[in-house]
Structures are given as structure tokens and as C-alpha cells.
Amino acid sequence: MTHEQLLWWQSGIIYQIYPRSFQDSNGDGIGDLQGIIQRLDYLQWLGVTAIWISPIYPSPMADYGYDISDYRGIHPLFGNMDDFDQLLQEAHNRGLRIILDLVPNHTSNQHPWFLESRSSKENPKRDWYIWEDARPDGTPPNNWLSVFGGPAWEWDEQTGQYYYHAFLTEQPDLNWRNPEVQQAMLDVMRFWLDKGVDGFRVDVMWHMVKDKELRDNPVNPDYQVHMATYEQLTPIYSTDQPEVHDLVQQMRAVLDSYGERMMIGEIYLPIQKLMTYYGPDNNGAHLPFNFLLLSMPWDAQKIASAIDEYEHALPQRGWPNWVLGNHDQPRITSRVGIEQARIAAMLLLTLRGTPTIYYGEEIGMRDVPIPPDEVQDPQGLNMPDKNLSRDPARTPMQWDGSEFAGFSATRPWLRLGPQYKRPHVAAQKEDPHSQLHFYKKLIALRQSQPALLVGDYIQVHADHQALAYIREASGAPALLVVLNLSHKPCYLAIQHRTIAGRVLFATDETLEGTAVVNRIQLGGDEGMIVELDEDE
Numbered sequence: 001m002t003h004e005q006l007l008w009w010q011s012g013i014i015y016q017i018y019p020r021s022f023q024d025s026n027g028d029g030i031g032d033l034q035g036i037i038q039r040l041d042y043l044q045w046l047g048v049t050a051i052w053i054s055p056i057y058p059s060p061m062a063d064y065g066y067d068i069s070d071y072r073g074i075h076p077l078f079g080n081m082d083d084f085d086q087l088l089q090e091a092h093n094r095g096l097r098i099i100l101d102l103v104p105n106h107t108s109n110q111h112p113w114f115l116e117s118r119s120s121k122e123n124p125k126r127d128w129y130i131w132e133d134a135r136p137d138g139t140p141p142n143n144w145l146s147v148f149g150g151p152a153w154e155w156d157e158q159t160g161q162y163y164y165h166a167f168l169t170e171q172p173d174l175n176w177r178n179p180e181v182q183q184a185m186l187d188v189m190r191f192w193l194d195k196g197v198d199g200f201r202v203d204v205m206w207h208m209v210k211d212k213e214l215r216d217n218p219v220n221p222d223y224q225v226h227m228a229t230y231e232q233l234t235p236i237y238s239t240d241q242p243e244v245h246d247l248v249q250q251m252r253a254v255l256d257s258y259g260e261r262m263m264i265g266e267i268y269l270p271i272q273k274l275m276t277y278y279g280p281d282n283n284g285a286h287l288p289f290n291f292l293l294l295s296m297p298w299d300a301q302k303i304a305s306a307i308d309e310y311e312h313a314l315p316q317r318g319w320p321n322w323v324l325g326n327h328d329q330p331r332i333t334s335r336v337g338i339e340q341a342r343i344a345a346m347l348l349l350t351l352r353g354t355p356t357i358y359y360g361e362e363i364g365m366r367d368v369p370i371p372p373d374e375v376q377d378p379q380g381l382n383m384p385d386k387n388l389s390r391d392p393a394r395t396p397m398q399w400d401g402s403e404f405a406g407f408s409a410t411r412p413w414l415r416l417g418p419q420y421k422r423p424h425v426a427a428q429k430e431d432p433h434s435q436l437h438f439y440k441k442l443i444a445l446r447q448s449q450p451a452l453l454v455g456d457y458i459q460v461h462a463d464h465q466a467l468a469y470i471r472e473a474s475g476a477p478a479l480l481v482v483l484n485l486s487h488k489p490c491y492l493a494i495q496h497r498t499i500a501g502r503v504l505f506a507t508d509e510t511l512e513g514t515a516v517v518n519r520i521q522l523g524g525d526e527g528m529i530v531e532l533d534e535d536e
């Protein structure tokens, strides 16, 4: 494959926007669509090529938009459909693609479908959700737990049955075994595709089908008290059922009928299982999200073997992808420290496959501590003793040095970090050595080097400090990437390969242009990309 043959989502870089926190345009302290429009020039300047926007639909906001009450509308907090059409147009004018969040597993309990479904046992939509009788002793039909704490079954007094909710009680799960549900959701996809949306990030794809017999989940022997209560069981019957793949293929077929559209699946599963979501004939999700780097210890050897395992597990035409963070996870800068944030960026942007950047990563935003009485996230509120709130990674984007960081004219919905320590776009834009410029340069490099876009991945070294690999495509210079994941200087002798070349890009800019022959040394927290001489 040559880089000219790549599709937009293969050669592109995705940028995730959490819309409540990106840019407020109307002074209510909450981000909105007009705010995103105002920042499109910034995203274009940065060099990303697609935007994934977390849910913007009407919602009671029990789970901040992941509880949808109308799949075809825009929440007034974010604007209206004209704003959305304008966003789509303006993004496309700048060559930026738009990926929407699709939440097919569950609706809000305020969605008209659920209101009908719960109105009576005879209602035609009763079977659109998962209703079950109590066991003879009145307890729930099985032992399944909610991801957000407590049992996954909620008793409905009026109709005398339980309904299933993998997440909040306000988020009843749809019954995807019902063909009417399938058609309704495929129609939702068509609605947005007809408008010109370029793709979807599909929420909790691996949850969509549950065991027909609703068997009890087994106890997880590795559970520890600090973990979410959900982890007490291993969810082998409530998630990742074989039938899910037929549904994913149906969704894919809809996308394919529109030409070059794409689908990312949110799937937290071990590698071998994750791979099945590419579909038996590459007819499943285009990109089953690869979350390896979200949970790996920051250890060069462990990361090297994980990359290897992932590379080898990929199906033949399966396109890889990598992420460092998202709205559900601690920010990378907080996880690995500011010293390693640039190394993480180099990893993300030099591995094989599509990278997704979480807003704020490019300026080194950190998790912001949110005092208990300000916690918004239901996951945090429901399990207050476990420190599981996702708010710290969802704080407003830091645009400038003003009181509300240029995000809003008023106090934002979630507090900002301390002002004197707050990295921001305005200052970093002025400073050519900032993390923001580092990202911009790295992005430009990735997009201009065929070896990074389509080259093979060849691991050449991993020890307790550093990791090195070569990216190589025919007809283009091969690149050697060397990353020091430790704070101490490191010394590498690459085996089985003669190394000769010139530094193309480095955390220490003074190294750029210098020659590298065989032995490599790097300072703590340093990384570099070497363009190898052609005869190597």
C-alpha cells in the first residue's frame, strides 16, 4: 500500500472534543457548537484532520449526554440544528471531517421509546427494552451489576417487572434482539449520514447484546476493594456476545452504502477479543478503539511487547489505531508526568495506524482535582469512596491566561485548575519550544512521511528504559524512532541492524540535523526520530 491509497480515516488524525468543555460562545459556562466553530481555525492550524464530538443530542444529562432522549436533535445547551449544519459546513470547508458519537446500547429513561415501553406490558414498544420478571423471592432476574455501581436491574412498580441498565437507572438498555430496534437505530445513522456526517464513534459497542438466557456472571477472583463494584463479576454473559457481530455488520453496511464513511467502536476487551470487532471479512468496525496505552504501566519493555502483540493480532486488512486518553480516563500528562508527555505524543504519532488526540493533550493539560461538593460525574457520585469521578479529565479547554481561560465569560460548569499553573494555547502559540508547537511539528512530520503513514512497524530494541522501532515504507526514507521512557540517560546499541542517519525530529531540538551512527544515547525523558541513510 502506498500513502496515496489511504482513505481519509487511515491517513488522518482524529481530535476528540468534549463539547461541554471546549468553547462556550453564549456565556452560560457550558461549551457549545458555535464555540467549536470559533475554534476550527485552531484545529486546522494544529493539523488534525477529523473531529469526534461527544454527544450533542437532547438529553436530561444524567450521564452528560450519554443518556439520549432524541437521537435526531441538538440539545439547546449546545445550540440548534442550524448551528450543527453550519459546523458541518465550516469543518468540511477546512478539510476537517466530523465524527459523531452514536449511543445505540441505551437511551435516556426520558426517551419517548422508553416512556412508551414502560407504560404497560402490552405496549408495542415493551420489547424494545429488556424487561424481566423478578425471581420468585422478588429479587432481580440475575446477578448482573451496573458499571456505575449497584445492581443492573431496576424494579418498575407500575408494570411489576425489572428492566436492565448496564449504566445508570436513567439509561435503560435497548433490546437489540428486536428487529424494530435495529431498524430504528440504522435509521438514526442514515439521518446523520444524509446530512453529510463522516462517521460515528459507537458507544460501548461490546455491550449491545446480552446472553439470551440471562445467565449469572461469574465472580471475578482478581477483584480488589479499590476497584469499581462492577468489577466484582466477570461480565461474560452481559457483554461481548457472539450475536453482536451481526449488528456491527448491519451498521457497517449502512455506512458502506454512503461511500467513504467510517465507524470507530468503543470496546474495552483483551486484544484477541477486540480483533473480532474488525469483522470476519473486515466488514465490522473500521477502527475498534485500541485502548492499550490507557492502562499500560509506563514501562518500555511492557509497552514494546504490547505493541508487538497488537501488531501480530491484527487481521490482515485491519487498520490499527492508538489513543492516550479520552473523557473517561485520567489525562496522559497526569498519568505519566509532564516530563514524559512529549514521549507519549511521539509514541502516539509514530506508531502504525490512526491516532486520536483528546482535547488539551496538545498543551499538556492535567487532571484537575474537583472538590467532593463539586463532583458532577455520576460514576464519581455513585462510588464516592473509590475516586472514580471522570470530572478531572473533563475540565474546560485552556485557551488563554484570563480568569476563565478564554473558555467562557463566566464561571464554567466544571472548575479550572489553579490559574498560575495553567498551561494555555495563547502562551504556547507564542513559544516555538512549547508542547503545542511540539505537537504541531510532530503532526506535520507524520503527515508528510510515507514511512509514518503506511510503513511497516519493526521493533529493534526494548530495555528497562528505552524503546526503539523502525517505520519503513518502500520508496521513502526509513525512520528510526527512539524513546526514553525513563528520567535517566539511556544508551542503546541496536542489534542486527546497522544504524546510520540524521536526526529529523527530537525533544531536544539542538539534536536535529546531527548524525547518528550505531550507538545511540539520549537524556532522560528525551526522544528522537532518525531518518536512516538509504543504503541501510
Ligand code: GLC
Binding pocket: 063, 066, 067, 103, 167, 203, 204, 266, 327, 328
Ligand atoms: C461510554 C462513554 C462514557 C459513558 C458510558 C455510558 O463508556 O464513553 O462516557 O458514561 O459509555 O454511555
